[in-house]
Amino acid sequence: MNPVPLINHPCTLCCRPTSMWCSRCQSAWYCSPEHLQNDWPRHRKECIPAAHTSQNYNIIATPPPAEQQLIMVSAILFAPEEERPRIITVKCRPSQIPSHGMCPMPLVNGHFADGQTESIVLTQGLNGEPLRFPLHLWYSPTALSRCAPVNRAIYHITSGAAAKPWCGTVVVLKFNGSRRQGYSDAGSNDLPALSAYFLAYK
Structure with missing residues (x-):
């Protein structure tokens, strides 16, 4: 049985609850890669790469990494x-x-x-x-x-x-x-x- 995602944010485009984010800036939430692509002309102006992302940007909506247990x-x-x-x-x-x-x-x-x-x-x-x-x-x-x-x-x-x-x-x-x-x-x-x-x- 897969665990239910703990993160529940509204999609930036349609406000549907989602647990995926823009893998480049990791601060905008999208319910699907398609919604990120549709919003990209607007979002690209505010999409600042996260500090630890590589230069080979993968601009898709992906689930954030699971919080690591200390x-x-x-x-x-x-x-x-x-x-x-x-x-x-x-x-x-x-x-x-x-x-x-x-x-x-x-x-x-x-x-x-x-x-x-x-x-x-x-x-x-x-x-x-x-x-x-x-x-x-x-x-x-x-x-x-x-x-x-x-x-x-x-x-x-x-x-x-x-x-x-x-x-x-x-x-x-x-x-x-x-x-x-x-x-x-x-x-x-x-x-x-x-x-x-x-x-x-x-």
């Missing part, structure tokens, strides 16, 4: 002003091309004041042992370079013994396997490997 996973937040790391929930946007097996994109920018993030992947834990579930660290490169206040949560789990103090926020996600195609919930069991990394960081 994936929620537990992550570890090392906030600079907090004494201990804590578990948070991070939303991940699914890959645009599921058949390619690409990993979802974590939406972590809200945890970083300047919005700039970089990431590294930890594949080794204590004593250089390979991690079955690699850890994905997100951090602010500008916080590290400008020597922002030392991250107290990281200072705490390393007992202050790190060769170089880590500055700024860190968010850690855990991959669901070595192929890194998705995430699973991170938790306190991942802290020893993270502590080893921060101790070795120079």
Whole structure:
């Protein structure tokens, strides 16, 4: 059984309810490609291409892409002003091309004041042992370079013994396997490997 379209807009030409839009601007609604073609002499004057459409415009009425369901996973937040790391929930946007097996994109920018993030992947834990579930660290490169206040949560789990103090926020996600195609919930069991990394960081 096909789901009933949730979008119900009046056709620009005849006002009949429709769930299709102009694939070029994605802001005008039509009940059929024919009605878009009939309205094109008028609509073309206001049809501004959507930001993510390609130059090879396909001027037809098509259903909008289904709203993608965000994936929620537990992550570890090392906030600079907090004494201990804590578990948070991070939303991940699914890959645009599921058949390619690409990993979802974590939406972590809200945890970083300047919005700039970089990431590294930890594949080794204590004593250089390979991690079955690699850890994905997100951090602010500008916080590290400008020597922002030392991250107290990281200072705490390393007992202050790190060769170089880590500055700024860190968010850690855990991959669901070595192929890194998705995430699973991170938790306190991942802290020893993270502590080893921060101790070795120079």
